[in-house]
Amino acid sequence: MQNKIAKNSQLSRRNFIKISGLVGGGLMLGNPLQTLAASGEVSAGTLEHSELNAYVQIKPDGSILIYSGSPEMGQGIKTSLPMIVAEEMGAAWNDVVVEQTPEVDTEKYGRQSTGGSYTVFLNWNLMREMGASAREMLIGAAAEIMELPRTELKTEDSRVKHLYSNRSRTFAELATLAAKQPVPDKTTLTFREREDYRILGTSKSQVDSLEIVTGQGDYGIDTRVPDMLYGSYTKCPAVGGTLVSANLEDVKKMPGVVDAYIIKGNGDVRELLDGVGIVGTSTWAVFNARKALQIEWDESDASKDNWDEFVAFAKEQSNTGDAVLFETGELESAIDADNNSVISSFYEYPYLTHLCLEPMNCTADYRSGRSGNKDHLEVWLPTQSGPRFQTLAKNRYGLEAEQLTTHVKRMGGSFGRRTSGEYICEAIELSKLSGRPVKLTWSREDSIQHDFFREGGFCRVRGAITPEGKLAGWEEHTIGVKVGGKPSRFTGVRKNSFPLNTAANARGSLTTYAMDTPVGPWRAPFSNTHAFASQCFIDELAHAAGRDHLEFLLEMMGEPRWLKDQDIRAMNTGRASGVIKLAAEKAGWGKTMQKGHGLGLAFYFCHAAHVAEVAHVSVTDDNKVTVHRVTTAVDVGPIINMSGALNQVQGSIMDGYSAMAGQKITMRDGRIQETNLDQYPVLRIGAAPEVDVHFIQSDFSPTGLGEPALPPLAPAVANAMFRATGKRVRTMPLADLGYSV
Amino acid sequence: MAAIKVNINDKTHTIEASEDMPLLWAIRDIVGLTGTKFGCGIGQCGACTVHLNGKPVRSCLLPVGALDGQSVTTIEGLADAAGLHPLQQTWIDQDVAQCGYCQTGQIMSAAALLAENSKPSDADIDAAMAGNYCRCGTYIRIRQAVHTAALAINAAGK
Ligand code: FES
Ligand code: FES
Numbered sequence: 001m002q003n004k005i006a007k008n009s010q011l012s013r014r015n016f017i018k019i020s021g022l023v024g025g026g027l028m029l030g031n032p033l034q035t036l037a038a039s040g041e042v043s044a045g046t047l048e049h050s051e052l053n054a055y056v057q058i059k060p061d062g063s064i065l066i067y068s069g070s071p072e073m074g075q076g077i078k079t080s081l082p083m084i085v086a087e088e089m090g091a092a093w094n095d096v097v098v099e100q101t102p103e104v105d106t107e108k109y110g111r112q113s114t115g116g117s118y119t120v121f122l123n124w125n126l127m128r129e130m131g132a133s134a135r136e137m138l139i140g141a142a143a144e145i146m147e148l149p150r151t152e153l154k155t156e157d158s159r160v161k162h163l164y165s166n167r168s169r170t171f172a173e174l175a176t177l178a179a180k181q182p183v184p185d186k187t188t189l190t191f192r193e194r195e196d197y198r199i200l201g202t203s204k205s206q207v208d209s210l211e212i213v214t215g216q217g218d219y220g221i222d223t224r225v226p227d228m229l230y231g232s233y234t235k236c237p238a239v240g241g242t243l244v245s246a247n248l249e250d251v252k253k254m255p256g257v258v259d260a261y262i263i264k265g266n267g268d269v270r271e272l273l274d275g276v277g278i279v280g281t282s283t284w285a286v287f288n289a290r291k292a293l294q295i296e297w298d299e300s301d302a303s304k305d306n307w308d309e310f311v312a313f314a315k316e317q318s319n320t321g322d323a324v325l326f327e328t329g330e331l332e333s334a335i336d337a338d339n340n341s342v343i344s345s346f347y348e349y350p351y352l353t354h355l356c357l358e359p360m361n362c363t364a365d366y367r368s369g370r371s372g373n374k375d376h377l378e379v380w381l382p383t384q385s386g387p388r389f390q391t392l393a394k395n396r397y398g399l400e401a402e403q404l405t406t407h408v409k410r411m412g413g414s415f416g417r418r419t420s421g422e423y424i425c426e427a428i429e430l431s432k433l434s435g436r437p438v439k440l441t442w443s444r445e446d447s448i449q450h451d452f453f454r455e456g457g458f459c460r461v462r463g464a465i466t467p468e469g470k471l472a473g474w475e476e477h478t479i480g481v482k483v484g485g486k487p488s489r490f491t492g493v494r495k496n497s498f499p500l501n502t503a504a505n506a507r508g509s510l511t512t513y514a515m516d517t518p519v520g521p522w523r524a525p526f527s528n529t530h531a532f533a534s535q536c537f538i539d540e541l542a543h544a545a546g547r548d549h550l551e552f553l554l555e556m557m558g559e560p561r562w563l564k565d566q567d568i569r570a571m572n573t574g575r576a577s578g579v580i581k582l583a584a585e586k587a588g589w590g591k592t593m594q595k596g597h598g599l600g601l602a603f604y605f606c607h608a609a610h611v612a613e614v615a616h617v618s619v620t621d622d623n624k625v626t627v628h629r630v631t632t633a634v635d636v637g638p639i640i641n642m643s644g645a646l647n648q649v650q651g652s653i654m655d656g657y658s659a660m661a662g663q664k665i666t667m668r669d670g671r672i673q674e675t676n677l678d679q680y681p682v683l684r685i686g687a688a689p690e691v692d693v694h695f696i697q698s699d700f701s702p703t704g705l706g707e708p709a710l711p712p713l714a715p716a717v718a719n720a721m722f723r724a725t726g727k728r729v730r731t732m733p734l735a736d737l738g739y740s741v
Numbered sequence: 742m743a744a745i746k747v748n749i750n751d752k753t754h755t756i757e758a759s760e761d762m763p764l765l766w767a768i769r770d771i772v773g774l775t776g777t778k779f780g781c782g783i784g785q786c787g788a789c790t791v792h793l794n795g796k797p798v799r800s801c802l803l804p805v806g807a808l809d810g811q812s813v814t815t816i817e818g819l820a821d822a823a824g825l826h827p828l829q830q831t832w833i834d835q836d837v838a839q840c841g842y843c844q845t846g847q848i849m850s851a852a853a854l855l856a857e858n859s860k861p862s863d864a865d866i867d868a869a870m871a872g873n874y875c876r877c878g879t880y881i882r883i884r885q886a887v888h889t890a891a892l893a894i895n896a897a898g899k
Contacts, residue, residue, distance in 0.1 A: 074840025212841035215776015215816035284766035412842025654878025688880035
């Protein structure tokens with residue numbers, strides 16, 4: 001019952017590259033030293049500009065190595081960025097082998113970070129330049145060998161071909177000479193026209209698919225290095241507690257334990273908090289030893305957070321918050337006008353944990369310098385940003401780039417989580433203390449309890465409508481958290497968010513409540529809660545005005561215009577209307593639904609993406625909710641990898657639904673109450689709706705899709721539930737309202 | 742400490758470990774096969790799924806001491822000399838994975854299902870795969886890929 005290993009050839013090429021290294025015969029783009037010394041050793045770090053970079057090598061066997069500089073966390077970037085390079089080069093995708101850039105060096109490789117769904121946008125030009133530059137050098141080499149003018153040559157299928165005859169040369173035949181060509185001036189580079197694309201816009205399986213399905217995936221948690229110990233780190237369950245004492249002697253007697261340490265931190269939750277580190281001969285040994293661990297904490301300065309108290313505080317707030325952050329037009333007159341009607345609703349959304357399926361981990365090998373040599377730190381690190389680790393290593397440990405070896409590992413999910421430094425520092429401390437490489441692994445319970453959570457919060461939205469049923473005024477009052485005295489980055493009011501960005505009379509205000517529970521970015525931060533409140537309320541207003549939601553929404557968009565010209569972070573009302581109309585049409589908006597069923601619509605703009613979703617939902621008499629189908633229209637410009645793009649939309653919808661259905665993190669007396677998956681329900685395969693995706697491939701720059709399909713899901717489902725039941729959903733998760741999924 | 746003999750992927754391993762060490766950690770840390778993943782440690786996520794005497798089990802809950810003389814198959818043992826298991830090939834062809842971390846467990850659960858039921862319905866798949874969580878939400882593709890692999894297996898006449 002077995003098939004042949006179809007990608008066998010790719011595997012062997014990969015091995016070849018590992019064996020042959022980077023030496024000789026290759027085309028190293030953008031490194032003048034290298035191309036001059038075409039057969040010499042590679043010397044790194046000698047480049048002046050990021051755009052003169054070594055992203056492409058051609059091997060004598062015809063395989064083409066393209067580096068991916070951006071960390072891979074499931075968003076597909078390790079496949080999509082090299083597709084751009086390959087397209088411009090004229091490479092055949094089957095010849096391409098992709099590897100993560102072998103070192104962190106932003107001067108050489110550019111950004112090497114990922115997040116905010118901006119990675120495609122920010123690398124689009126650089127990747128095209130890398131590909132186009134390689135293409136020009138190959139054509140230059142072919143022109144010499146074939147004695148033809150450059151203008152009569154093109155690249156295709158990993159060959160340089162003569163336009164007017166059958167003559168051609170393979171990239172492999174040309175590689176050595178191409179490497180000696182002058183590196184083209186980037187201002188002279190031209191890019192392919194979209195209609196000529198052969199790779200971009202098609203579906204490519206992820207470059208690591210074979211490794212993933214055979215268990216050879218290169219995740220941080222799988223790191224094994226010689227002489228390595230396994231580590232765990234136990235912190236105070238209430239964040240900010242300091243360690244008084246611990247029974248290390250009992251712990252050291254547990255099976256497989258090599259040593260245990262009391263570690264004093266610097267009080268910075270993103271670097272190092274007090275804790276007990278244990279190192280041993282297996283992960284289980286150090287997890288098991290924690291059962292014997294007793295720690296006395298001083299919790300006088302620790303978190304005393306209570307979710308219930310935050311809720312009680314929020315419910316007492318009035319229409320306008322303490323700080324008015326933004327005001328346009330004349331909101332008060334719109335609200336006070338005698339003929340206008342005014343409605344107001346209060347929305348609630350909980351804290352969420354990241355729940356990356358790969359628990360937090362890091363492997364560190366800190367080697368103290370001996371006999372005049374400097375210290376050296378090598379890490380195997382799941383992170384969204386290698387450069388950020390370098391900054392941490394310099395600031396905290398005084399280590400310069402040349403004292404670091406950084407292996408950026410594929411991540412088993414991140415969603416904004418792997419951007420902090422504490423799991424790195426904990427591993428480093430354990431390695432320093434034990435004098436051995438240590439793989440630190442957090443348990444699932446650690447990973448939930450010590451997360452940087454998606455913050456919970458509340459939003460009161462008030463709207464005025466004219467007697468003709470038009471929107472007259474819009475007010476948002478967010479009740480969010482401040483942590484360490486500062487309002488969270490993801491709370492409050494954003495002037496460029498819809499509909500504050502278009503409403504003629506609008507006000508946004510903020511009231512903050514002090515919480516110590518750490519918060520951080522969680523897939524589509526800010527938008528994942530703001531979309532719920534704002535896009536549900538648009539439906540409420542339309543309903544109050546006796547209008548159709550679709551028609552009301554399109555009227556709010558008004559004439560097609562880019563709210564800030566050429567700024568992809570600004571909404572374009574024409575693109576917005578385009579996706580709204582398309583999703584509505586494909587979903588059969590307006591059709592008669594059977595009893596207990598409803599369609600709900602929501603649009604949102606974030607991460608430079610315009611996305612509209614229509615959910616078909618049914619609710620039974622005993623409150624069982626089923627999402628049958630989600631019809632989605634997306635405009636992120638041209639699609640790079642069709643399979644990857646669809647995957648991100650399908651996944652975001654599932655993720656948004658799972659969070660909406662039952663997920664909620666609460667805290668009592670500073671302690672996170674939910675410890676593991678048995679208390680934090682996640683949706684399983686049986687709940688997966690059909691997802692129907694339509695892309696509008698407009699001519700704007702391509703932008704990313706890791707996040708923006710998530711925010712519209714919750715309001716689309718909530719609006720559909722109203723159609724099905726007549727009852728509004730203003731609280732997440734649905735489980736809190738007595739619904740089950 | 743005990744020396745426990747377990748047959749893993751058709752090879753006998755003598756595992757020196759405490760008897761109460763879960764099989765998951767014995768496989769990963771002692772035997773050195775890291776395709777079996779740690780997700781929750783409490784039997785809820787399915788990332789650690791392996792076959793014990795042909796049946797899918799959560800290796801994070803199974804003390805290795807209870808397995809003396811038993812046979813375990815991990816993801817590394819699913820392909821054989823003839824090549825990939827049809828599920829693995831379909832997973833590649835249909836680009837099922839996102840982060841990929843859950844997928845070895847998903848494939849092991851699906852392989853156990855197909856060994857029992859060569860023509861599973863959507864409901865059969867949903868029931869057999871309910872113990873495997875995917876944070877990235879690849880369920881739609883998993884369902885489709887299981888159907889495709891089932892067809893491939895049936896077409897191959899087995
Ligand atoms: S790790 Fe075993 S079920 Fe989650
Ligand atoms: S692919 Fe990421 S958890 Fe399933």
